[in-house]
Amino acid sequence: MCEVMLVDMTPHPTNTRAALRDVAAKYASQESWFGIEQEYTFFKNGRPHGFPENGFPAPQGGYYCGVGSDEIFGRDVVEAHTDACLEAGLSISGTNAEVMIGQWEYQVGPLGPLEVSDQLWVSRWLLYRIAEEFEVMATLDAKPVKGDWNGAGAHTNFSTKAMREDGGYAKIIAGCEALGKKAALHIENYGHDIESRLTGAHETQRWDQYSYGVSDRGASVRIPWQTEIDQKGYLEDRRPNANCDPYVVTRLMVETICSELA
Secondary structure, three states: OOOOEOOOOOEOOOOHHHHHHHHHHHOHHHOOEEEEEEEEEEEEOOEEOOOOOOOOOOOOOOOOOOOOOOOOOOHHHHHHHHHHHHHOOOOEEEEEEOOOOOEEEEEEEEEOHHHHHHHHHHHHHHHHHHHHHOOOEEEOOOOOOOOOOOOOEEEEEEEOHHHHOOOOHHHHHHHHHHHHHOHHHHHHOOOOOHHHHOOOOOOOOOOOOOOEEEOOOOOOEEEOHHHHHHOOOOEEEOOOEOOOOHHHHHHHHHHHHHHHHO
16 A cells, blocks of 8 residues: 555665565664654645635634634534545544644544554545545645644654653653754655744744753653653654654654664
């Protein structure tokens, strides 16, 4: 489903899964886990679902994890998509309404790098196909509405076996430092039009700066509060776009972090 081959059965140049397969095998002993938060935006009649025909809705804030027909648009599609993912055997672990009206998120994982990427790819197809049935369009555009509205990302949660074990916090810090050393490489490969989303506003760090911190949603990489308390756990790379290639993102994260921890 997710690999394209040439007639001689070698990987097609566009086959990013093949490159991930090699890297995942190289660092398999570190047991990398991923959880990817896929954000997306519904459009209906040429504008974000829930936007009035003229002008704009109320400023964002109340829509996040909201309830009520004045704040939430598209929940019927979300629930149908969730059911389809579960029936397909995908490890979808949650959904929620996002900061901008008409914007949603679902989470896939925790899984290994190949598994999480395959499942995210199939789940995206299911999202687009099911949205058809409700006459809405789902988009992974990184910044679907310009101005004071949140963009759409694919926050990527990552850990190795060593990070999850007692005393793993030092490994998490080492992972954050390793990501900083190759920040430009990751930004170049984290999705189309990333500069429009990573502006330093709307819970992002600027695309041309790198930082990490505990419970810091304005950092490039966030260390969860509970991870610091437990001194083990995972890190969250907040830079990938909603339209990122998960095979590329997971490959880069495994390669960058696991080579540092080896």
